[in-house]
Amino acid sequence: MKYPVLGTLSLVLVLHVVALAQNVRPNQETVPKASTRKKAQPAEAVSTTETATVIIPSWLPSSGSTQPAATILSDLQHTALDLRFDWAKQQVIGSATLTVRPHFHPQNQLVLDAKGFDIRNIRLLTGNGKEKALTYGYDRRQLTVNLDRTYARTETYQVRIAYIAKPNELPASGSDAITSNKGLFFINPLGTEKGKPRQIWTQGEMENNSNWFPTIDKPNQRMTQEITLTVDGQYKTLSNGLLVTSKKNADGTRTDTWKQVQPAAPYLAMIAVGDFAVVNDTWRGKAVDYYVEPKFAGTAKAVFGNTPQMLDFFSKKFGVEFPWEKYAQIAVRDYVSGAMENTTAVVHGEGIQATRRELLDQNFDWVIAHELVHHWFGNYVTCESWANLPLNESFADYGELLWTEYKYGADAASMVQATALNHYLQEAEDKRVPLIRYQYREKEDMFDRHSYQKGGRVLHMLRKHVGDEAFFLALNQYLTRYKFSAVEIDELRMTFEEVTGEDLHWFFDQWFLQRGHPELRITHSYTNGQVSLRVQQTQDSTFTPIYRLPVTVAIWGNNNQSATHRITVTKADQTFLLPSSQRPSLVKFDDESQLLAKIEEELSQDELVYLLQHARNYQQKQQAIEGLRPKVADLAVSATLRNALNDKFWGVRVAAAEALRRYKGPEGGAVRKELQRVATTDTRSDVRAAAITTLNSFSNEDFGQVYDTALNDSSYTVVSAALAALTRNPTVASQPKIATLQETPSSRVITALGGYYALNGHLDQYEWFLRHLETLQDADLYTFLPNFGQFMQRMPPIEREKGIKRLEVLARNNPSYLVRLGAYKGLSAVAERSQELKTILQDIRAKEKDEGLKGMYNLL
Numbered sequence: 001m002k003y004p005v006l007g008t009l010s011l012v013l014v015l016h017v018v019a020l021a022q023n024v025r026p027n028q029e030t031v032p033k034a035s036t037r038k039k040a041q042p043a044e045a046v047s048t049t050e051t052a053t054v055i056i057p058s059w060l061p062s063s064g065s066t067q068p069a070a071t072i073l074s075d076l077q078h079t080a081l082d083l084r085f086d087w088a089k090q091q092v093i094g095s096a097t098l099t100v101r102p103h104f105h106p107q108n109q110l111v112l113d114a115k116g117f118d119i120r121n122i123r124l125l126t127g128n129g130k131e132k133a134l135t136y137g138y139d140r141r142q143l144t145v146n147l148d149r150t151y152a153r154t155e156t157y158q159v160r161i162a163y164i165a166k167p168n169e170l171p172a173s174g175s176d177a178i179t180s181n182k183g184l185f186f187i188n189p190l191g192t193e194k195g196k197p198r199q200i201w202t203q204g205e206m207e208n209n210s211n212w213f214p215t216i217d218k219p220n221q222r223m224t225q226e227i228t229l230t231v232d233g234q235y236k237t238l239s240n241g242l243l244v245t246s247k248k249n250a251d252g253t254r255t256d257t258w259k260q261v262q263p264a265a266p267y268l269a270m271i272a273v274g275d276f277a278v279v280n281d282t283w284r285g286k287a288v289d290y291y292v293e294p295k296f297a298g299t300a301k302a303v304f305g306n307t308p309q310m311l312d313f314f315s316k317k318f319g320v321e322f323p324w325e326k327y328a329q330i331a332v333r334d335y336v337s338g339a340m341e342n343t344t345a346v347v348h349g350e351g352i353q354a355t356r357r358e359l360l361d362q363n364f365d366w367v368i369a370h371e372l373v374h375h376w377f378g379n380y381v382t383c384e385s386w387a388n389l390p391l392n393e394s395f396a397d398y399g400e401l402l403w404t405e406y407k408y409g410a411d412a413a414s415m416v417q418a419t420a421l422n423h424y425l426q427e428a429e430d431k432r433v434p435l436i437r438y439q440y441r442e443k444e445d446m447f448d449r450h451s452y453q454k455g456g457r458v459l460h461m462l463r464k465h466v467g468d469e470a471f472f473l474a475l476n477q478y479l480t481r482y483k484f485s486a487v488e489i490d491e492l493r494m495t496f497e498e499v500t501g502e503d504l505h506w507f508f509d510q511w512f513l514q515r516g517h518p519e520l521r522i523t524h525s526y527t528n529g530q531v532s533l534r535v536q537q538t539q540d541s542t543f544t545p546i547y548r549l550p551v552t553v554a555i556w557g558n559n560n561q562s563a564t565h566r567i568t569v570t571k572a573d574q575t576f577l578l579p580s581s582q583r584p585s586l587v588k589f590d591d592e593s594q595l596l597a598k599i600e601e602e603l604s605q606d607e608l609v610y611l612l613q614h615a616r617n618y619q620q621k622q623q624a625i626e627g628l629r630p631k632v633a634d635l636a637v638s639a640t641l642r643n644a645l646n647d648k649f650w651g652v653r654v655a656a657a658e659a660l661r662r663y664k665g666p667e668g669g670a671v672r673k674e675l676q677r678v679a680t681t682d683t684r685s686d687v688r689a690a691a692i693t694t695l696n697s698f699s700n701e702d703f704g705q706v707y708d709t710a711l712n713d714s715s716y717t718v719v720s721a722a723l724a725a726l727t728r729n730p731t732v733a734s735q736p737k738i739a740t741l742q743e744t745p746s747s748r749v750i751t752a753l754g755g756y757y758a759l760n761g762h763l764d765q766y767e768w769f770l771r772h773l774e775t776l777q778d779a780d781l782y783t784f785l786p787n788f789g790q791f792m793q794r795m796p797p798i799e800r801e802k803g804i805k806r807l808e809v810l811a812r813n814n815p816s817y818l819v820r821l822g823a824y825k826g827l828s829a830v831a832e833r834s835q836e837l838k839t840i841l842q843d844i845r846a847k848e849k850d851e852g853l854k855g856m857y858n859l860l
Helices: 294-304 307-318 365-373 390-408 410-428 450-466 468-481 489-500 505-513 605-614 618-631 635-644 650-659 668-681 685-695 704-710 716-728 735-743 747-760 763-775 778-792 797-813 817-829 835-847 851-859
Strands: 044-047 053-056 074-086 091-102 107-113 118-127 130-133 136-138 142-151 157-165 184-187 199-202 223-232 236-239 242-248 253-264 271-274 277-283 286-292 327-332 345-349 381-383 485-487 519-527 530-537 549-556 562-569 573-579 586-589 598-601
Touching: 074 107, 091 107, 118 136, 118 142, 142 157, 199 327, 223 236, 223 271, 236 253, 271 327, 277 294, 277 307, 286 294, 286 307, 307 327, 307 365, 307 390, 307 468, 327 365, 345 365, 365 390, 381 390, 390 410, 390 450, 410 450, 410 618, 410 650, 450 468, 450 489, 450 505, 468 489, 489 505, 519 586, 530 562, 530 586, 549 573, 562 573, 586 605, 605 618, 605 635, 618 635, 618 650, 635 650, 635 668, 650 668, 650 685, 668 685, 668 704, 685 704, 685 716, 704 716, 716 735, 716 747, 735 747, 747 763, 747 778, 763 778, 763 797, 778 797, 778 817, 797 817, 797 835, 817 835, 817 851, 835 851
Parallel strands: 074 223, 286 327, 327 345, 381 485, 519 598
Antiparallel strands: 044 053, 074 091, 091 157, 107 142, 118 130, 118 157, 136 142, 184 199, 199 271, 223 253, 236 271, 242 253, 277 286, 519 530, 530 573, 549 562, 549 586
C-alpha cells in the first residue's frame, strides 16, 4: 500500500515534497499529514518519587493493547469465486468455494470473516458432484460454519457459500491512509454523474476483502484463487493472475475467469470492472498491461513505460526473478488510497493518468517502483501480522531510492533520502513509536511515516553497515527461504546474521524495536595535528536509547583532498581524536549522509562555502545552502549561491534559487539578472518555477515581463508559479492570457488561478469557482476552498450566501477531512463581519468527530 502520499506520497493526502529527478512529485501547498495533524499536547510532568520527576514528552503516545498475529485454526488453501453485480443496489451476488484444511488441531467448525452478507446457503462438497447442507451461525461479521464431522490436519474439505455482499450498506468508516473500508466500490453506478465512468474496484488492505467475499482475512493466510466475473459485454475486467477463459453470453454479458496459481494473502485479491483501454507491454514473455481511461491510452506507456526495465532491475538486484504470472496496473476513479500492490494487478488512483504536457513536470516512477517492490516484499514474503507491516512497507519505500539511484543517479537518490528523512522527522515532532510495534490502537495506525520513510532509512543504514554485497545477498536468502510464507522481524535479523556472521541484535533492537531517533550535536576543533570531534547525543534517553552509530568522518585538507575515518559512537557524550597534518578546511560528520538522525553540526561560514563547493552528494549541498541562508548578504556567500544556480543537478539549483529569496546584499543587480535568466532558460521546470517565486519575493520590483512570458510556458508548474507571482502584482498585459487559463485541464493551474481570483476576481468568476468545486480532487480543494471564501468577501449578498451554504455543507459532511478543513478555512475567511457565521463555525467545531481536525480548527 502506498501511504497517502503520498507516499505517498500518495497519497488522498498531498505532501509538499522536493521533486525527484525525473521522478517528480507535484509541487503543491503543504497539507496536513495523517500522522502530524493531531494537535500536539504539552509535555506532562509525572512525579515518580518525592525527589524525581519524569517529563513525559508530547510525542509519546499512549499504548494500545497488545496485537499478536492471528491464531491459525484452519489453512485457507484455495478460493474460487463466481460473481455478478447489481449496479442499482450496489450489491455483489456471489458464490464462494473454499478449499480448507485444519492447521494443526482437529476442527469441526470453520470460522470465516464475512461482513454484512445475506447468506443464501452453505454446502459441503462431498465429491462426485454431491453436496451436503451445513448449518451455521452468523453475527454479520463472522460466519461460523458447522462441519459435518471433525477433520484432521491431513484432511482437506470444500465448502460452497452462496451469498449477497452489500458493502455500500456497511457502517461508514475509514482512516487517514485508507479513507473508506468498504472493500468494494461502485463508482457512478447509475451513470448519473456526468463525465465520470461507471466502475467497480476493490481495496482489500487491511482486512476489507471480507466485505465482498467470505475468507479468513488475515495476513498470515495464503491461498491460490480463481475469480469468475460476469459483467456487461462492453466492460473490461481485471483480477489477479491470468485470464484463462472469456465467454460471451446470450444476454449480452460476458464471463471472464482469472486464475492465480501461486498463493498470496487474502488482502491481496482484487477485481476491477469498467471501460478501460488496455495498453500492452511485455517482459521476458510475461504480459505487462496498463489499464487506463480511453482518453489516456496515448500516454499510458509514457507513464508506465519504465515498468519492464524496473522488473529487470529488481529481479537482478534481489537475485529472485519476478515470481508472478503477469504484471498489470490499473487507474481507477475516486480511489480511497494512494496505490495498492494487489498481486499481479496494482491499483492506482486516477491521478497517475497524465497528458504529455503534465508529464513535462512529473513522472510516477516512485509509486510504480514502490508497488512493484511489494511483489517481493509483501506479496512473495508477507508480514505475519500488521505489527510487522514495516517488513512490507520499509522495503517498498527503499525500493524508490534503489530505482532512483539506478535510473537517475546518485544526486537524485540523495534527494530521495533527504526528502524521506525530513518527512519522518516531521512526523516525529508529534509521534515516536517503534517501527515494529505489537501495541497499537487501530491497525491503520501502522500506515505512517515510521513504517514507510523511517523504515526505508533504517534499511539504508543497514546496507551501509554491512556493505552492498552482504546486504543484497541477505535479501536474496530472505526471499528464497521464506517465499510464499509469513514472517516477523526476527527472520530478517537472523538472515542478516547468518550472511554477515555478526550479531545484529543491537542494530535491530535500537532501530526496529525502540522508538525515536538520535539527536546529535557535532562540534570540532584542531590542535597539535589532531582534530577533536565531539559527538553529543541530546535526545531524551528516558524514552529513547543512547544509540550505537557506526559512521564516517571526512577531514578535508587545503589541497582539496580528504581523509575518511570510520568511527562508532556509543556514548551520550563522546570525543574522537583524528589525525590531520594540517588545519582542515572542513570536518564533515556522517560523510556518507546515511544516518537517520536530527543533526546539529557546527560549521563556520567558510566551512559551509567549502562544503557546497566540494560536497559529495545533494544532501551535503542542501545542508550547506541551508546553513548559508542567514548569511546570504555576504558577498562570498551570494557568489557561491549564484554559482550553485548552474549546478549540474536541478535539485541544487532549486535550493539555491530559494535561498536567494528577498536578497538584500551588494550583488542585487547581478542576483536578479541571474534569476531572470534561470526563470526563462533553465531546462528544468522546477528550477524555472523556483526562480519566478524568488523574483516575486523582491517587493516593489517589476518582473511582470518575466511573469507574462511564463504564462505561455509549456510547464504547468511554471504557469502556476507565474500566476502566484501575478496575484499580488497583476499586470494589464497578463489579463487576456489569464482569462484563457480558466478552461485548462490542469488542476495545479486551476488551484493557482483560484488564488489569483481570490484577490483579483470579479462576479464573472463566481460560476467558475462553483464549477470547480465539483471537479477538483480532495487535496486540490484543500487549497481551492479558502481562496473561494476569500473571493466571496467581495460578492453581492445573494451569491455570498449561496457560496457560504456550499462551504458549510462541505465542512460538515464531506468524507475527506482535507475538504472539511479547507471548507472550514473558507468559511473563516468570510466570517470576520458575520456573528451568524461565527456561530456556524463554532457548531461545526463542536460536532466534528475527528479529534485531530478539531484541534486544527482551534488553531485557526
